[in-house]
Amino acid sequence: MDALLLSRIQFGFVISFHILFPAFTIGLANWLAFVAWRALRTGDSTWRDLYFFWLKIFAISFGMGVVSGIVMSFQFGTNWAQLTERAGNIMGPIMSYEVLTAFFLEASFLGVMLFGWKRVSQRMHFFATCMVALGTLISMFWILSANSWMHTPAGYKIVNGVFEPANWWQIVFNPSFPYRLTHMALAAFITTCFVVGGVSARYLLRGEHIEQAKRMLRYAVAFAAITVPMQILVGDLHGLEVHEYQPTKLAAMEAHWRSEGEGKGVPLVLFAVPNEAAERNDYEIAIPRLGSIILTHSWDGEILPLTAVPPELRPPVAPVFYAFRVMVGIGFAMLALVAASAWAWQRKRLFESRWILKGWRLMTFAGFVAILAGWYTTEIGRQPWVIYGLLRTSDALSPNITAAAVLSSLIAYMLVYAIVFGAGTWYIFKLVRKGPQPHEPAPTGEGGNKRPMRPLSVGNEQPDEIREARS
Template sequence: MDSTALLLARIQFAFTISVHIIFPVMTISLASFLAILEACWLRTGQTVYRDLYHYWIKIFSVNFGMGVVSGLVMAYEFGTNWSFFSNFAGSITGPLLAYEVMTAFFLEAGFLGVMLFGWNRVGPALHMFSTVMVALGTLVSATWILASNSWMQTPAGYAIVDGRVVPTDWLAVIFNPSFPYRLAHMGVGAFIATALIVAATGAWHLLRGHNSLHVRKMFAMALGMLLLIAPLQALLGDMHGLNTLKYQPAKIAAIEGHWENGPAAEGVPMTLFGLPNMQTETTDYAVRIPHLGSLILTHSWDGQFAGLKSIPRADRPNSAVLFWSFRIMVGLGLLMIALAVLAAIAHWRGRLYSARWLQRFALWMGPAGLVAILAGWYTTEIGRQPWVVYGLLRTADAASPHGVLELSISLILFVLVYILVFTAGVLYMLRLMRADPAPAGAHLPADGGPGTSRQAMRPLSAAIDNDHTPGKGA
């Protein structure tokens, strides 16, 4: 395949998955957030939780639909642009994706209707159960997807028969060496991303004088969640890095801009800033801290690991890209921890809802979680290159033999359609977030809610969010 055509095929898949990944990330965490809100409402009877549930379920619904639409395209791309990959590894990746459909997607789809439209038609227990099942379905979906992708990073439990991969141990395939770390890191990253979006929404309203109980509640809940899981993500990232060093040392060397080891006593420095040069095999303008690379990656003062010069040129990932994508992710992670700590201090001083500098910080950090996930995803996927299945199948050997013209036309069409469709969807979600989460006027009648209005209703009646006391209804 022509190198330009191969690059276009890679760009096309990278573009479609970059757009798609944003929506499942929000779906996973918003579904769990909705389950928490409904559980809090049923337990306490405080209508603020009910109102926030109805506020965020609208955003969840739009996001869920866009995630489904954007995900369909990638399934077709496996067959159209990466047919040799499907032929080589389809006996493993195919069943894993099928398991995702049979378990997670059916679970989500089966209960999604009750969750979205059953508020006035089923009892509170069944509605709560439906919300939990949708949340569980999103987590199961992520599990299967990451099992498949992690196997491509660290393949295990297979044999190669007649030039194709054949599974020999499904437990080893699913629980491959990088799977637990990638699942935990990605899952916590999803919750962080949505916590930042919820906090930014609350900050936006607070900055505009919307100091209602609803705004304060979601602002405090989001920042409280961030305080719990942002430091945890740093720990998970360290564990993931150690695992990557063991199984994909070239990726770590490229991330660090590390070309060769010096004397054993010097250890490996941490390069804070630099411009890795793949041609000269150096990191120009490097700013380094002695021994810190050894301390972080080997947990010893003078530990060493392989540099890029010890790896054949044909097997090296692009350090110039990985060096900065990784630092964007880590830099944003540090800002997230700083936001959480500053919010905790402001809460302790009784200024959480009055400190406008904190609210501006939270507002600007709104998209940071999604940007960090994209940067981390680029680090993971570009760091696997030049392999599509690490050590087994090169990316150049996995692509379908298309020409530059058809790939150029399809890429342009994808970009135009995606910009049109998903920009409209994102703008609509932002419009929903700008709406006041507190219901206008007095609270709605206390005799409505799940299970209390099962008779046939006018179509516009679905727009009414009736209140009910926990425990009422069938």
């Protein structure tokens, strides 16, 4: 448990919290934009009630994402100073572009979205919601660009050991960026789909908020029916990119130790216990040649085996192998549930089928688990490199940092996160238990009440006009 390992654990702990909230808010912001559009177009109060129900959840999730992101950025200076010194000329500007574009956009319209219901027109409020949704997507664009460059560096030159930009177009749109951006965007949308569907299934099973729940489940199934198959296709294309640019990571994902021989292809390992000391898999269950078909799209295609590189250049095999299978397994479970739901919908039994509803309730948080599993696959699979093939993780560590300092800060993070995120999550669950509540329409005409709304209250909020009349 030296400073290097503890720093890696600390960064992994912090980013595991951070990635969940932005991913959820990206999908939720776009869901809110859709709901706001339906409310504006139809004038239906049910859509308005759903908008403000999910707006409260979005506000809490957005706040927790910002807090965890600020903490994560400090670690680049405290724990990974060598990475900042050597790659800061490339990563620094990309991160600043996120601030100058996404953060300014979100900051400009988030207040209108949260507090402007009684102060601006409905069209302006809808526009503010769309701008916040756009801001989340722009933020994801720059973050994924910086992270993807660390996986597939391009457009750089090295001067006295320091990475200098040579072609910003190649840096931003590096080889893995289009696949990783699309993969992450779809993951965010799918995660939100299953949260919305799971919450609606809970209400239907309990006989609560029936009209709102039916509407949410119907659109969750529709959106998931589009995004889940797309995600599987994008994942396949992403795998081909990993095969080309990060073959050792792919070998770890498949626990592929040795070539089967010329013309014999690569088996698909369904289950195994990777034995890194003996460089083999124990208790292996595999299907011959299927790995070649999936990984290379050919009958006898080959991938680089783990034994082709020295042990010190291999990533930890077991966590990459298992995390990848968790992600893929959840993806196909989602596909099966969506297919069954579409079939039940076509037979007009979607809202009455208890096993379909229980499936959605069971899969409410499946998207979060899949995101973490996918993130662990790609980040642990990159090891021992922090910039793939160019800068080792051990060389990126801050000099003179001690294990005691990292351990103490890690314990502090755990305690603070348990309190802050525990309280935030508890409040979100409280909002969900309360469910969508009737919300007052926006004032019309001149002289309407211009007092800003309070978006985070759980209890039934009566309109100001009613309270004033009663008083």
